[in-house]
Amino acid sequence: MRIVFAAVLLAGLGLAGLAVILAKDYVSTLKAGQSSVVPMTKVIALKADVAYGEPLARDDLKFIELPSAVVPAGAFTEVDAMFPKGYDVPRTVLRAMAANEPVLASKVTAPGEDAGVATRLSTGMRAFAIRVDVASGVSGFLRPNDRVDIFWSGALPGRNGEVTRLIDTNVRIVAVDQSVDAERTKAVVARTITVEATPRQVASFAQAQSSGRLSLALVGALDESVSEMVEIDQRELLGIEDEPVVAAAPAPQTCSIRTRRGSEVVEMPIPCTN
Template sequence: MRIIFGLVLLIGVGLAGFAVQMTRGYMSTYQAELEAEKANRANIIPTEEIFVAVEPLVYGDAITPEMIKKVRWPVESMPEGVFRTDEEVFPDGPDTPRVALRSIEPFEPILAVKVTEPGKNAGVAASLRSGMRAFAIRVDVSSGVSGFLRPGDRVDVYWTGRLPDSGQDVTKLIQSAIPLVAVDQQADGELVAPSIARTVTVEATPQQVAILAQAQSTGKLTLALVGRNDTASDESVEIDQNTLLGIQEQVFVEAPKERTCSVTTRKNGEAVQIPIPCNN
């Protein structure tokens, strides 16, 4: 009987030890998984839901609910001007859509700068910044950079005319890096093929509009295309004909007149000038 009791006790102690080892292994595994989960949470990038396009959009397309959807976007790389709610995209309801001002690719965020206000057309007025005005400049093949201008480009404006005081022809830079908002009647910045324009429309302040209007009425305006990454600005360019041909203006200085001295005497009632040496 004692043998049986001892055997049962031994088996019980063994099972208890085995249970302790299993519990320890389970706790170790659980702790390791818990630490791994904490590490994964630390590496998770925070995101927010924003609206993106689900199909290609081009200039002038009306944006409807079927053309956009919500996706999660990393917060640290969130563009400025995104739309997060239906009320932001369609504040007046889906029947008053926004219109695309530029091309938008699939899964590209819908940004405020790329669409109009609700119910507005994709015209020049929609792309003007606050306080700015649109001014049209007459151009031809030579003055319009051979038709390579597109909305969104920046141009330097040169005036060529005759100065009223000297009557000399000059060419002068009057506006630097002024943005284009339309070429002829086309405000789409995604134009590919060059076209010979008759007018270009620039975005300018009221002061700049006055300068351009005066310059256009008194001489010829010529445009020079500014590079996309060019930040240099020089508004002191002026070339006249003498500078162009390398002619130095000559200044004539009159030689001083020789000093003469004389005395006046009267002879037979007449005044006679007699030269004498000058003492001083």
């Protein structure tokens, strides 16, 4: 009986060992197959979380491997490309990033630049500041990269009362007061909003701001529609309809002749004839 038990035990141990060896060989073969099938690329990533406005130095970075097919556009694969002017000329973070996240060119400034408004403008665009308050600035909930519709309120020549008109749509905000940080979550009542605009838009906004008041309406983050032309005056706002113009009745036609009686001239009415 003991001999049978020992034989069964030895057979079980042998099968278990064989299974471990086969599994190990299979995993090694699988890894070797994957490494040969999926090409990998080393990209520069972050060692720790970074916030907006922080400079990036060499010690803040490391290399990680990503499948070559999924390397994001703008990723840095060489240290010389990240610091072309040397390690003592850092780049500044434009958007908050997490540890192990690849560093992209769109999320950092050029070497030596700070995270100012000039780095946020698109080619051919200009920055224009609009004066706002709690009401016109959407109660302080505007942030950089938000988009707004701009309304003008003022008096038009030859019109009674004020008019409010939509003058531009989907205008991108690049700064709120002195901040271009798009990651902030706290509402701040701003005094100025800086928007990105073409030179013609800048001229329009300057004229509108000098001749009336500008108000902003926040556009939804997922809203891709374009607002239509809107204009409302006080009469339309209050529902006052224009009174119909009643044509005056024509005055009755009268005819007369004048005759002289001595030293007097007498006017006598007679029937009118065509």
